[in-house]
Amino acid sequence: QVRLVESGGGAAQAGDSLRLSCLADGNIARIGAMGWYRQSPGSLREKVARITNEGIVDYGDSVKGRFTITRADHKRTVYLQMNSLELQDTAVYYCHAEEITSATMPRTMYPELWGQGTLVTVSS
Secondary structure, three states, X not given: OOEEEEEOOEEEEOOOXXXXXXXXXXXXXXXXXXXXXXXXXXXXXXXXXXXXXXXXXXXOHHHOOOEEEEEEHHHOEEEEEEOOOOHHHOEEEEEEEEEEEEOOOOOOEEEEEXXXXXXXXXXX
16 A cells, blocks of 8 residues: 655744655655645645656746755655745645555556645744
8 A cells, every 4th residue: 555644734824934744655666756736725726846756846836936845765755845934825735646656566556646635824
């Protein structure tokens, strides 16, 4: 069984920082690109940040210059450092991974996986 486990959400004040973590848990041989999405009430899920195996990153326009995505492949973890938080950053943040291949035989390739979500609440 392969799953994504997020941590690090919570409450913060505007201007504060938070760091989210997402562990790809299970017997895994390979993980493709990983990223973070978010969804606030009444809104569609939007991409926050994405990082490829080669370290190529891209960000949603609303977080550029404030958020940083990194990954530690030896830990099978992706991080989202969120600085200068704003009220509109309040949302449930979801970890996303592409093309996860299990190490358990027979090999299984999951085209994509989502985490369960972690709530970030920013107040003034």
